[in-house]
Amino acid sequence: MESLLFKCWQETKKTWRIAGPAILASVFQFSIGFVTAAFAGHLGSVQLAAVSVSQNVTEGFAYGILLGMGSALETLCGQAVGAGQLRILGVYMQRSWVITLATAVVLTPLYVFTAPILRLLHQPSDISEVAGKFCIWVIPQLFAYALNFPLQKFFQSQRKVWAITAISGTVLAFHILLNWIFVVKLDHGLLAAAMVGNASWWLIVFAQMIYLLSGCFPDSWTGFSALAFQNLSSFLKLSLASAIMLCLELWYYSAVIIMVGYLRNPDIAVSAISISMNYQIWTLMIALGFYVAVSVRVSNELGANRPKAAKFSIAIIVTTSTFFGVIFMAIAFIFRQQLPKFFTDEPDVIREASKLGYFLGALILLNSIQPVLSGVAIGAGWQTSVAFLNTACYYLFGLPFGAILGFTLKLNELGIWIGMLCGTLLQTAILLVITFRTEWHKEATKAEERVREWEGGIELSSAPQH
Template sequence: MEEMRQFLLGRSRERKNVISSDLAERVWGESKKIWKIAFPATLARVSQFGTLVIAQAFIGHISQLHLAAYALIQILFLRFAIGITLGMSTATETLCGQAFGAKQYHMMGIYLQRSWIINLVTTTLLLPVFFFARQIFMILGEQSDIARLAGYISLWFIPILYSFVFSFTIQKYLQGQLKNNFVGWVSAGSLLIHVLLSWIFVNKLHWGIPGAMTAIIVASWFVVIAEFMYIFGGWCPKTWRGFTCAAFSDLFPIIKLSISSGLMLCLELWYNAIIILLAGYAKNAAVAISAFSICLNIISWEFMLCVGFLVSSSVRVSNELGKGDAEAAKFSVKVITFTSICVGVFFCALCLICGGKIGYLFINDEKVVEYLSKLTFLLSLSVFLNSIQCVLTGAAIGAGRQSMVAYINIFCYYIVGIPVGLLLGYVLHMKIKGIWIGMQLGVILQSLMLAYVTWTTDWNEQVNKASERLNKLLLKNSDECNEDSVQEGLS
């Protein structure tokens, strides 16, 4: 009897070891897929964000007036335009990722061309904001010299806006088929080109604003041209079959998904901009705003890493849903969430350990550094929440649930976060700290709601929805205007 009991215990331990070993292999395999997507995506975002920051540094050495004018355009108008363009491009991310998983390769190039049409029209509709920037800032009460210079700089951003139309959508297209390594390294190369050109044009040739803005334009279009060469040069043979008039058909479902995608991301980006706007109305808040701007810089850089996890979450979920594998999609979300939280905990602990000393990296003013030390806990909390919120948003994008995220953002950010921030900041006289606490409450609530939605998601139902969406948009070879060229590509 004792021998039998020992035998059964041994078999039980052996079974547990096999299960543990199998789980470890699955986690390791999924982690490799995650980082294969996340690292290039992070590299691309850091490079693109770095281009704007470096331009600001070069312009800041011209004069305070130039820096103020550039900052106004970048923080308000450019953020607004990027939010819309990048947000609408996530529709391409959803459709291309699911199409790749479903092996509907020929549809990916068509989705890309449809996104170009929609984003070109949208960007053109945004042009009046940049053409009449001076008048808009004058109405908002800005100083006439700053408004005039900002209006001049805004015109230089128009070629950059049109580069976003192609660079953002092509990035989503390549990510969906796991070819975003190219985008990461090209973006890093464009950053180096931008630094070199900025140094030559601004410091050596003394071209001022035209030199700094020309460097951004060249760097931005360098990425786009390289991406065009990659696609048209035959490196995407399964997914790019040439231009087709089929891109002009079935635009309404793409427009609907694009609008919800744009709204989702814009609500995120504008939320952070509103913090700065509200802080500007506080009395005698120069020190507090300086400290708070340092916090936002730190959060922005950490957010670039989290964007990599957002992209990997979106791509992995969309690919698996396209394949029809609900369990793989669910497992991927779990692994990415755990990985991202570990990264978030690390940076959160780093902020808590360093405390206000982080401020010395940006400024030597003792008052600002002292005030920053009072914001350390909120800074650490923001860094940690980034790691959760990004992954859950990415999972929603992969499933094509942008509308749901937009509704959650409206409720959490604009119905809860901002009113509570105003109450704490101005009614209870907690000023900048109160505004930030209230708005952090909105982020916490959003993360909890997204976590609940993700946890209770029926992934088999999401597989069915993805299949229905793809089949509805699928064009048979006989329905395409360039049938012959597609048939040649398929053969």
């Protein structure tokens, strides 16, 4: 018993060394959009709805694709670090940059034509027009995302997370100050909020590039290389699989926002559900810290051929994340009537958002478990299988069920939210079964084969560098 407790304590310490700073970094970076939405909310309900639609639909769509593309590095870099092959990492990151920047160029028209796309989806014309302008203004953020995600995966795989946290926290403080100056004091409105967001995201990228080039990574960063353009087709396949898996999760929330736009009084309904989503996504940042921890721990242990250690770390991290989910669920229950007031002063919006309080708490609990299991999938390289699972649970079950409750049974945004909740519950239950029935020694063998298959002309070390 003492031996088990000691092992649990050791694994918990390893988890928090990664999860602690990763949680802070996730909260800080999400808070950039959170702060923008909060300042926009006090400009008016249309501005709040427009920014929420922009962030959850257009930006959420692009963000999901680029995050997913970059997440291929979590599998490849993490397993390479476990195998001691650090010299591969820099080339992996450069290959990811080539793919994510090309993807950002392809996604740019989506930002330009947001307004007509939203009108085509029968969203309210006033919200569509303002959202369209806002998306054009924030195009620079799209290219910041393309550089940011591969950089962060590169750092995270080597457990260099505190630098990301310090950079993100500093930039968030800068972001709040500039919003207060330009949006509140100088009254430059939504344009100022967009420009401040652009500046904040590019500051994050520039600061991380300085850290990369500072000489802190002599084994894993040896400069820019022409090898970045080799083996791109194979790299693209894994990047696409990662993107599809994560996008299907992120787009789920975008689809919910679009469905709510079809309800009566869409300004109030969209604002109410957007407020709830902002809070559940804020708490999701905590779970994403554990997502980072479990993907790093699983990929490192599999790359080092320690399958039992990988399985044990999963059990510890899932338990820890669930504990925090219970705490945040209780907060959502207790303060369901007070939380909406941070975003809006309008009584109708506050009332509708308060109605979602109990279901918000339930979704927060599920989202303390589900991202961790997705991190397991990324660490083990199961992206393709989980993409199929997400399609079935979210789009063949959750959204249709929400549409029946919301439109047919007249439960409005509450019914749509319940449908979303049920889809997430089904996906989480299936992932739990898959994770704890996996034969992890076979996954360790696959990880060893993957490192050799994906080296793409880079000379590997003869022995692991543990």
